[in-house]
Amino acid sequence: MTVIARAPLLARLRPLYQGLDGPLLLACLWLMAWGLLAMYSVGFDHGTRFVDQARNFALGAAVMFVVAQFPAARLQRLALPLYGIGVALLVAVLLFGITRKGATRWLNIGVTVIQPSELLKIATPLMLAAWFQWRESVSGLTRMRLPDFLVAFALLALPFLLVAKQPDLGTGLLILFAGLYVIYFAGLSWRLIVPVVVAGVLGIGVLVASEERICRDEVSWGVLKDYQKQRVCTLLDPHKDPLGKGFHVLQGEIAIGSGGLTGKGFMQGTQTHLEFIPERTTDFVFAAFAEEFGLLGALALLAGFSALLFRGLLIAGKAPSLFERLLAGAITMSLFSYVFVNMGMVMGLLPVVGVPLPFVSYGGTAMVMLGLSLGLLLAIGRSRARPGSY
Numbered sequence: 001m002t003v004i005a006r007a008p009l010l011a012r013l014r015p016l017y018q019g020l021d022g023p024l025l026l027a028c029l030w031l032m033a034w035g036l037l038a039m040y041s042v043g044f045d046h047g048t049r050f051v052d053q054a055r056n057f058a059l060g061a062a063v064m065f066v067v068a069q070f071p072a073a074r075l076q077r078l079a080l081p082l083y084g085i086g087v088a089l090l091v092a093v094l095l096f097g098i099t100r101k102g103a104t105r106w107l108n109i110g111v112t113v114i115q116p117s118e119l120l121k122i123a124t125p126l127m128l129a130a131w132f133q134w135r136e137s138v139s140g141l142t143r144m145r146l147p148d149f150l151v152a153f154a155l156l157a158l159p160f161l162l163v164a165k166q167p168d169l170g171t172g173l174l175i176l177f178a179g180l181y182v183i184y185f186a187g188l189s190w191r192l193i194v195p196v197v198v199a200g201v202l203g204i205g206v207l208v209a210s211e212e213r214i215c216r217d218e219v220s221w222g223v224l225k226d227y228q229k230q231r232v233c234t235l236l237d238p239h240k241d242p243l244g245k246g247f248h249v250l251q252g253e254i255a256i257g258s259g260g261l262t263g264k265g266f267m268q269g270t271q272t273h274l275e276f277i278p279e280r281t282t283d284f285v286f287a288a289f290a291e292e293f294g295l296l297g298a299l300a301l302l303a304g305f306s307a308l309l310f311r312g313l314l315i316a317g318k319a320p321s322l323f324e325r326l327l328a329g330a331i332t333m334s335l336f337s338y339v340f341v342n343m344g345m346v347m348g349l350l351p352v353v354g355v356p357l358p359f360v361s362y363g364g365t366a367m368v369m370l371g372l373s374l375g376l377l378l379a380i381g382r383s384r385a386r387p388g389s390y
């Protein structure tokens with residue numbers, strides 16, 4: 001009689017987790033812990049937000065783990081189908097979309113209602129990275145040429161313009177930034193970058209200098225909607241309408257400032273629980289967090305984000321192919337954009353837009369997309385997982 005000994009469960013599961021980037025996972029766990037702590041504190045009297053957010057974390061972690069199992073090189077094959085489906089859905093939104101609060105951003109597909117622009121946050125950099133990888137393999141060149149960048153800009157402009165037309169300028173800009181990171185990492189010349197940066201700085205200077213004249217109600221900004229104009233004007237001077245358009249920004253600043261060094265304490269935020277902070281579990285969650293945990297808590301959160309971003313860039317630098325390097329770099333810098341824009345708008349440094357703070361803001365879709373992004377990073381890092389690699 002032959003007895004076959006089965007390997008221990010841990011040994012059988014080892015291929016599923018072997019090679020996953022430990023420091024990246026530790027940074028994620030650190031941020032998840034702070035996110036759950038913050039959600040319990042600011043959302044304990046806000047329905048079932050904490051329980052729902054815990055479920056969202058579990059769903060995001062599952063997505064991350066599943067995506068991390070795919071060989072990174074095979075992800076390149078998904079670039080064109082995902083990009084094509086995403087653009088087709090955006091066109092469908094333009095033609096048959098659902099309009100809510102003056103914006104046409106959603107599409108009814110029968111079983112549910114979706115927001116296709118979320119897919120393009122990943123599909124666009126994925127497509128651009130695949131394009132540059134294809135050009136490198138076909139041409140054999142180590143440096144891209146101007147026509148290659150022109151095609152990349154066209155691939156980027158299509159989803160950006162479709163999303164901006166909905167209108168959803170905030171999401172459109174996030175898609176634009178994600179694509180620009182790929183193009184920059186692909187070797188775009190500084191001779192083309194510097195003039196754009198200089199023009200942007202000059203434009204901001206002109207905007208600030210002429211604020212009183214251009215922010216009058218009778219002045220139209222042409223390409224921007226009235227609410228987008230008001231967001232910029234509120235950023236320039238929120239005290240003009242402290243109980244109206246400037247209320248969000250001013251209350252966020254008050255909450256952050258009142259937190260001091262150590263904060264008011266867990267579940268003790270007065271601005272938060274007296275309902276002065278709008279959207280305290282989503283867009284403005286950082287204001288509520290800073291009020292209760294203070295500067296030290298904010299620094300602990302920033303330390304987690306810094307570790308995550310540093311590890312992501314390290315994975316990008318060590319990736320074995322151009323596609324993987326570009327994609328990992330774009331994903332990492334896109335996460336930076338989310339953190340920078342969210343904290344900037346809460347502190348009154350940027351216009352108020354609907355950008356969540358990763359790991360902290362409530363939201364199921366945002367958590368799934370975060371899990372997808374981190375799963376891609378883990379898959380890319382796994383392709384270089386060798387003893388002593390890094």
